[in-house]
Amino acid sequence: QVQLQESGPGLVKPSETLSLTCGVSGYSITTGYYWGWIRQPPGKGLEWIGMMYHSGNTYYNPSLRSRVAISFDTSKNHFSLRLTSVTATDTAVYFCARQTPPGKVTNLIDYWGRGTLVVVSS
Amino acid sequence: QSVLTQPPSTSGTPGQRVTISCSGSSSDIGINTVSWYQQLPGTAPKLLIYSNNQRPSGVPARFSGSKSGTSASLAISGLQSEDEADYYCATWDDSLSGNWVFGGGTKLTVV
Numbered sequence: 597q598v599q600l601q602e603s604g605p606g607l608v609k610p611s612e613t614l615s616l617t618c619g620v621s622g623y624s625i626t627t628g629y630y631w632g633w634i635r636q637p638p639g640k641g642l643e644w645i646g647m648m649y650h651s652g653n654t655y656y657n658p659s660l661r662s663r664v665a666i667s668f669d670t671s672k673n674h675f676s677l678r679l680t681s682v683t684a685t686d687t688a689v690y691f692c693a694r695q696t697p698p699g700k701v702t703n704l705i706d707y708w709g710r711g712t713l714v715v716v717s718s
Numbered sequence: 719q720s721v722l723t724q725p726p727s728t729s730g731t732p733g734q735r736v737t738i739s740c741s742g743s744s745s746d747i748g749i750n751t752v753s754w755y756q757q758l759p760g761t762a763p764k765l766l767i768y769s770n771n772q773r774p775s776g777v778p779a780r781f782s783g784s785k786s787g788t789s790a791s792l793a794i795s796g797l798q799s800e801d802e803a804d805y806y807c808a809t810w811d812d813s814l815s816g817n818w819v820f821g822g823g824t825k826l827t828v829v
Contacts, residue, residue: 634818642755642763642806644818658814691762695818703810704753704768705818711762 598622600692600709608686608716614679618674618692618709626650630695633666633677635688636711643688647695648675655698680684682716689713719737721746722807722821729827735795738824740807742788746819750810754783757804757823766805767792794826802828 604616631645646656646667665678689711723741730736755763769781782793807821
């Protein structure tokens, strides 16, 4: 059973850096899938942030690319998100998720964490 | 503003069949497969349909998907009260350097 669990501060000050970690159990993050982040502002829709493969290959949302970094810690089987220079518009529930490699035949996001609310406020 | 276009809301009565549309472009739905996600209130999204029309294990056959050109649809037959949720379409977008794109979501109300 694949399980993902987000962790990190629930409150971040404007202009600072948001840092979250996703712990994965039941599957190795070095095997076959991309691992990444999706967020959902309160009362709004889903926004894809980015994903990373264990080889280091990454894809990021063009609108966030200049502020986002995803990294792996394979020894702990977890991966992390850093989002710099946050503003109130970055307030959202942040989900970590397992995603298939980009392709024409199968594109899916099959396992999600429960999500963690991050509020940007002074 | 979402890359994929969905109606903000729809409704149906128990037992009815409803459909939710998802419109994209030649760089996303036009060349990649579509997946659909169900999000019950206060929970994480759940994979409902992948590869346009495939159901993961455990998803009832009442849920079906289709794709034609740059549009896709999700159909729910035999509507049940527990189907009341937000539904999102998603796919890979090959423009720029590549990224996932979502629809804005459709709120389904079972009246």
